[in-house]
Amino acid sequence: MTDRNAAPLLSVRNLTVNFGGPDIVDDLSFDIGQGEIVALVGESGSGKSVGSLAIMGLLENATIQGSASLSGGASSGGQEAPTELVGLPARRLRALRGRRISMIFQDPLSSLDPLQTIGGQIREVLKAHTRLTGAALHSRAIALLEQVGIVDPEGCLALLPQRLSGGMRQRVMIALAIAAEPDLLFADEPTTALDVTVQAQVLRLLKGLRDQTGMAMVFITHNLAVASAIADRVIVLYAGQVVEDAPADVFFRRPAMPYSRALLSAAPRLEAVLAGYGHLEAPRGQVPSPGQRGTACRFAARCDDVRETPCLASMPSLVSIAANGEAHHTVRCARWEELAP
Amino acid sequence: MSTAVLSVRGLSKTYVQRKGLFGAVKETHAVRNVSFDVGRGEILGLVGESGSGKTTVGRMAMRLLEATSGQVVLSGTDITVYSHARLRSVRRKMQLIFQDPSASLNPRQTIGRILRTPLALRGIDNDQDILETLALVGMSPDILNRTPAMFSGGQRQRLSIARALLMQPELLVADEAVSALDVCVQAQVVNLFVDLRDRLGLSILFIGHDLAVVGVVSDRVGVMYRGVLVEVARTADLFRRPRHPYTAQLLAAAPRHGAPLPPEPASSQFSQASGGCVFAPLCSHMTSECLNRQPDLSEVGPAHQSACLRTELQLSGV
Numbered sequence A: 001m002t003d004r005n006a007a008p009l010l011s012v013r014n015l016t017v018n019f020g021g022p023d024i025v026d027d028l029s030f031d032i033g034q035g036e037i038v039a040l041v042g043e044s045g046s047g048k049s050v051g052s053l054a055i056m057g058l059l060e061n062a063t064i065q066g067s068a069s070l071s072g073g074a075s076s077g078g079q080e081a082p083t084e085l086v087g088l089p090a091r092r093l094r095a096l097r098g099r100r101i102s103m104i105f106q107d108p109l110s111s112l113d114p115l116q117t118i119g120g121q122i123r124e125v126l127k128a129h130t131r132l133t134g135a136a137l138h139s140r141a142i143a144l145l146e147q148v149g150i151v152d153p154e155g156c157l158a159l160l161p162q163r164l165s166g167g168m169r170q171r172v173m174i175a176l177a178i179a180a181e182p183d184l185l186f187a188d189e190p191t192t193a194l195d196v197t198v199q200a201q202v203l204r205l206l207k208g209l210r211d212q213t214g215m216a217m218v219f220i221t222h223n224l225a226v227a228s229a230i231a232d233r234v235i236v237l238y239a240g241q242v243v244e245d246a247p248a249d250v251f252f253r254r255p256a257m258p259y260s261r262a263l264l265s266a267a268p269r270l271e272a273v274l275a276g277y278g279h280l281e282a283p284r285g286q287v288p289s290p291g292q293r294g295t296a297c298r299f300a301a302r303c304d305d306v307r308e309t310p311c312l313a314s315m316p317s318l319v320s321i322a323a324n325g326e327a328h329h330t331v332r333c334a335r336w337e338e339l340a341p
Numbered sequence B: 001m002s003t004a005v006l007s008v009r010g011l012s013k014t015y016v017q018r019k020g021l022f023g024a025v026k027e028t029h030a031v032r033n034v035s036f037d038v039g040r041g042e043i044l045g046l047v048g049e050s051g052s053g054k055t056t057v058g059r060m061a062m063r064l065l066e067a068t069s070g071q072v073v074l075s076g077t078d079i080t081v082y083s084h085a086r087l088r089s090v091r092r093k094m095q096l097i098f099q100d101p102s103a104s105l106n107p108r109q110t111i112g113r114i115l116r117t118p119l120a121l122r123g124i125d126n127d128q129d130i131l132e133t134l135a136l137v138g139m140s141p142d143i144l145n146r147t148p149a150m151f152s153g154g155q156r157q158r159l160s161i162a163r164a165l166l167m168q169p170e171l172l173v174a175d176e177a178v179s180a181l182d183v184c185v186q187a188q189v190v191n192l193f194v195d196l197r198d199r200l201g202l203s204i205l206f207i208g209h210d211l212a213v214v215g216v217v218s219d220r221v222g223v224m225y226r227g228v229l230v231e232v233a234r235t236a237d238l239f240r241r242p243r244h245p246y247t248a249q250l251l252a253a254a255p256r257h258g259a260p261l262p263p264e265p266a267s268s269q270f271s272q273a274s275g276g277c278v279f280a281p282l283c284s285h286m287t288s289e290c291l292n293r294q295p296d297l298s299e300v301g302p303a304h305q306s307a308c309l310r311t312e313l314q315l316s317g318v
């Protein structure tokens, strides 16, 4: 499934994004393997959407530095030469979007055209990226809507977006994003508006697409149970930086960064419901805003394990903590070794 | 004399759409014959399929949307027949909190101005209540001159809750109010709702998708499917021992930490919608009897109601 020795599909190095003010995304580096599903988690405002939109070339008025290199994906048999996405002319980016990289946006309403029927929007995408016409085009549109669990696809094609419930809109968005079977899909909170049954159905669908077509995926979510269900690897962002990057099974068993642990203990769990414990562990304080991130560990003000040295002395760097032979695992905490369970 | 703050009885909503001027009429039964109570100081959770009518129920309960039939009783007063003029006097007692806090915070106004508006409606002209309410939602008092854009999503959600609280409501309808928040902020806001229930005796109709979140916050939970309220019970009872096959299917589909994706649920062979049980097409326990009519919501245990004919079923929960 995922071959760590093969060249990654997407390689992001030192990506930095600002809108004229302080850096929002700060020196972001990570790899996405061919066919790999990576969950990107982290506090609201940590730069998950901005980072993804920067890579997709969809940010306006932003200054973007660093590199995001996309190599040939499953669709080209991995033969194409890598393409540098940062700074790529808009015309070439447009040609890549949909076919090579695609995105499910966080806000389904703003990314659906309110004046065009669902059918019209799906046909447009299919015409742009496939050679389908006539009846074949129509049946592909129906099949896509069926795949995302829309009960009456024929009826849905005739509707305008405002007639759909929140969950149905999100499913239509997913159908549009996977229509051209991209090599890499950024899925920004794709299942938040869905009930758990449809959520499970969509997760199975996305995972199935990976298995069949080798599509890799960056799955942005706040829901750690969802991340656990779908991801091969988890990357945690905090205040614009990667603070932990670990194989999913390792992350859920022994997270190494105190912020990762705080995330996991704040997450609501079905088991806790049975205990009738009407309370969640909320870490105190909040994530520092861009411009107030300081020069120490950015989690220091909220960390129960903070020490003047080493935590406040300087910004911890992202270090590898994988023992010999273990899978890639990096963490940004000056005390990770002392704190290891 | 009931102690319910909100009581809805036989609430239904049918949308009628016509294709073209003389086209066929299509009816959507968004909500069908739904009845429940929200007691004083109680949080009633509402979960269910997307499109099952949760938002429609919440909006009808607040009379922001006219019901096709049924009654809405607020603290013993039937407000179903209230005119818009009379509604204004009771509207204050019910406040709606949306998923997107931006919808209720005007970006061009300062927080001070936003929070003073509800007070002005109550004829109050000092900031004492505002400062107390900000403390209650965990925000510092020195933010009155700032604008909403300067706050994070979670802070904005707390500000929209503060705004709603300044109306001194008896009932909050929270529709996906924490769905867009990250887990840390979600935990803060969930704790805030529970705290408001305990300290102010606030009643809340809490609509959500995430079963774990709804379960943690709610005293009782109702489950909707295709416009029908199929089960209501105390939270732990519902999660431990669901009595409706749809509830059991929902619980089985919920993702869990460190667990693989749940498998595709089994379904019956019956696929056509008719007059029978709404869940029949997907129910693996369906029998021919289920196709006759929609079962009523009826008592199956202490404070536990379910709308399934097969009350003998032993279904597994969490």
Ligand SMILES: Nc1ncnc2c1ncn2[C@@H]1O[C@H](COP(=O)(O)OP(=O)(O)OP(=O)(O)O)[C@@H](O)[C@H]1O
Residues within 6 Å of the ligand: A019, A024, A042, A043, A044, A045, A046, A047, A048, A049, A050, A051, A106, A290, B153, B182
């Ligand atoms: N166009 C913009 N101009 C200026 N600042 C922006 C812009 N878009 C986003 N930001 C800021 O960038 C930061 C990161 O935002 P981003 O949307 O990437 O967060 P996120 O991690 O996706 O959060 P969430 O989980 O809430 O979606 C936030 O502080 C946000 O206010």
Ligand SMILES: Nc1ncnc2c1ncn2[C@@H]1O[C@H](COP(=O)(O)OP(=O)(O)OP(=O)(O)O)[C@@H](O)[C@H]1O
Residues within 6 Å of the ligand: A163, A164, A165, A166, A167, A168, A193, A195, B015, B017, B028, B030, B048, B049, B050, B051, B052, B053, B054, B055, B056, B057
């Ligand atoms: N104005 C309308 N005209 C026609 N149908 C409508 C209208 N508004 C809502 N509906 C339909 O009513 C049903 C119930 O919608 P509602 O928004 O209450 O569902 P929900 O349970 O809140 O869903 P979600 O979980 O996705 O928010 C849906 O089938 C929806 O398509």
Ligand code: SF4
Residues within 6 Å of the ligand: A257, A258, A259, A297, A298, A299, A300, A301, A303, A304, A305, A306, A307, A310, A311, A316, A332, A333, A334, A335, A336
């Ligand atoms: S470096 Fe120090 S403050 Fe930062 S996460 Fe590690 S222990 Fe906490």
Ligand code: SF4
Residues within 6 Å of the ligand: B244, B245, B246, B277, B278, B279, B280, B283, B284, B285, B286, B287, B290, B295, B307, B308, B309, B310
């Ligand atoms: S009444 Fe019949 S079809 Fe409906 S939920 Fe019960 S067993 Fe299933």
Ligand SMILES: [Mg+2]
Residues within 6 Å of the ligand: A048, A049, A050, A106, A188
């Ligand atoms: Mg985002």
Ligand SMILES: [Mg+2]
Residues within 6 Å of the ligand: A166, B054, B055, B056
């Ligand atoms: Mg809704």
